[in-house]
Amino acid sequence: MTAETHAVRRGSARSHTVPTATGGGKRRDIQGLRALAVGLVVVFHLLPSLVPGGYIGVDVFFVISGFLITAHLVRELESTGRVRITEFWARRVRRLLPASLLVLAVCVVLTFTVMPAITRPQNFTEIAFASGYVLNWNLAASAVDYLNATNPESLVQHYWSLSVEEQFYLVWPILLTVAVFIAARSRMRAPSTRPLSASVTTRRGVLAALLLVFILSLAFSIYETARSQPSAYFITTTRAWEFALGGLVALVPGLRLSEALRAALSWIALGAIVACAFLFGPGTAFPGSIALIPVIATAILILVGDSRAAFSPQRLAHVAPVQSVGDLSYSIYLWHWPLIVVVAANVSAWPSWVRIPLILVVTYVLAVVTERFVERPFRKPRGAFRRRSVTFGTMAASIGVIVTVTVLATVGIQNAVDQRQDDLQEQLSGGGSSSSECIGAQAVYNDCADPFAYTDLVDPAFAQEDGPWAWFDSELAATACSSATVGSWVERSCAFDGASDDDPQVLLIGDSHADHIASPLQRIAEDRGWALRVETRQACNPFRVAAESDDENAARCASWGADVIAQTVADPDIDVVIVSTRGDSGVWEANAATAFRDLEAAGKSVVVVSDTPNVDGRQVSNGDLITGPACVLAAGSVDDACSWDDERRDTWVEDTAAAEGVPVLDLRSLVCPDGVCHAIVGGLIAFSDENHLSGSYALSLAGWFDRELTPIIDGASARG
Structure with missing residues (x-):
């Protein structure tokens, strides 16, 4: 001008x-x-x-x-x-x-x-x-x-x-x-x-x-x-x-x-x-x-x-x-x-x-x-x-x-993503063929050969768009789930019905790291006849304690977490509470311990899912921390593209659970077996960004969750 x-x-x-x-x-x-x-x-x-x-x-x-x-x-x-x-x-x-x-x-x-x-x-x-x-x-x-x-x-x-x-x-x-x-x-x-x-x-x-x-x-x-x-x-x-x-x-x-x-x-x-x-x-x-x-x-x-x-x-x-x-x-x-x-x-x-x-x-x-x-x-x-x-x-x-x-161009890309998702859906439901039992996390928990090989399934462009909520049936999610943005972050609430009123009632609570395992849990619940509820708030550890310095989001997080836990304690229908959350936003061990005790005193079985790591692609990206798909792309078409030593940090939620006798499911071991984390597992890129599991990899966890959770939930149901 x-x-x-x-x-x-x-x-x-x-x-x-x-x-x-x-x-x-x-x-x-x-x-x-x-x-x-x-x-x-x-x-x-x-x-x-x-x-x-x-x-x-x-x-x-x-x-x-x-x-x-x-x-x-x-x-x-x-x-x-x-x-x-x-x-x-x-x-x-x-x-x-x-x-x-x-x-x-x-x-x-x-x-x-x-x-x-x-x-x-x-x-x-x-x-x-x-x-x-x-x-x-x-x-x-x-x-x-x-x-x-x-x-x-x-x-x-x-x-x-x-x-x-x-x-x-x-x-x-x-x-x-x-x-x-x-x-x-x-x-x-x-x-x-x-x-x-x-x-x-x-x-x-x-x-x-x-x-x-x-x-x-x-x-x-x-x-x-x-x-x-x-x-x-x-x-x-x-x-x-x-x-x-x-x-x-x-x-x-x-x-x-x-x-x-x-x-x-x-x-x-x-x-x-x-x-x-x-x-x-x-x-x-x-x-x-x-x-x-x-x-x-x-x-x-x-x-x-x-x-x-x-x-x-x-x-x-x-x-x-x-x-x-x-x-x-x-x-x-x-x-x-x-x-x-x-x-x-x-x-x-x-x-x-x-x-x-x-x-x-x-x-x-x-x-x-x-x-x-x-x-x-x-x-x-x-x-x-x-x-x-x-x-x-x-x-x-x-x-x-x-x-x-x-x-x-965007429609064409989305169509390709949808087709890819359909193909993976079919493979992940392959009914026991050897190839279908070694996709994603299955390659680790089924002890498959070469679990970190670069295969034809590896697709960084698909992984970039492979968010966790893409794997819900759209009709099912539309009727079972609702969401609202409170402050800056999304709060999501879902209620998936069980086969009957007498079936176990399972509640998943946490932040976006609970969101990214909701899909495999819903699949298991559907197969087993459990009723599954989901209560999550992005970027919000449910054990957060309010502080004077809190901004709007932090203050809302503290009140949301307290309300969810109080309502869960008071709800006689809930049998099992699954907690999945990041631990790097603060440390509130005493509040977590109190919550675990209150939930168990109310007759709930509590399970904590260990947190997943952040992608560390500094070796292939000039020292920058980047997303999983970008890290694989930078590493090239080689076996075990983008891997790094596991440095477990911010584990206070799991540590507090262990100290209180609450069982901990070691999800991290499926991404970081033997102390090394991998962006490629079973031909799938495990992350859609720098810390959230990709939707396809999360869905491949269904068999593992089924194996780990079924005894706990069946036991809780029997006690009830």
């Missing part, structure tokens, strides 16, 4: 008029801010340890956009009394979408050709959302989806900020038009001894709207960041105040400040932005109230304006390379991230001193070409593209093509 500008006047040595939003010419200081913003983002993506808060570059862009767009709309309102909204949208489409859709189309091709198969479903899904400029909402949902929170980055993940901007462009002219209309109507109805000019009315209406957006959005941003920071980061409503502040700067009249004061304010503001880039990081509660620092600093720099004074930081923006990066900032932003992802997926073994310069050079070259041959021609189009109908029609057709291709 070409900067709205102000012709800088030298003025006197003592004072200078701060530029307003109404001038013409090129604001080189804003181009410099753009260069700074895109530079922070690119360096953050390439070297996050160097500038861990470089993500604030996006916020700098938001303030700039708020300033420029508000200034443009206010000028139009003042000069014509209205905004030609469809013409405004058409200009935005011509300015932004040609380059954006080009990069999306290239990303579709890259996904088909050079990206690993395990990344295709996510890439195609996010490309479709990005083409409709709603990716930020999709990422917000994924960020709080516990089973998707560790997905690898897609080629277009950076389009979340472009989605926010496009939504701003869609709503802003309507908002300001309505605000000015209301202000004009109020002026006509209110008696006044001093009539206001149309210009004053316009600015008052816009000011009221901007203040309202600023206050409400900032308040919501602070609230939502405290409640659910992952989703707050992406959604538009937590960012609108940043655009509004830029708009408020556009309404500020020219101020006269001394050069010394202007320089001092500029250096302080620039220093604040740079300091945030170095001091903020992944643990910063962003974009809550702390985002005020870089946002206000950006607003101050825009308000102070350009300068040729030798001691002013704005002089840094005047040099040709900085202006070039500012001019190319949009295309640089579009291209740099897909290149980073492609390089990481294909040549991650190359040293960083080769990869980083390569990415930077290719990014700059592509940005130059894109700006010259894509952005520039559409900025001032000729012929048919000057017509709004052609502009919108071409936009809709282009988006339609991208969405169609990605949806068809």
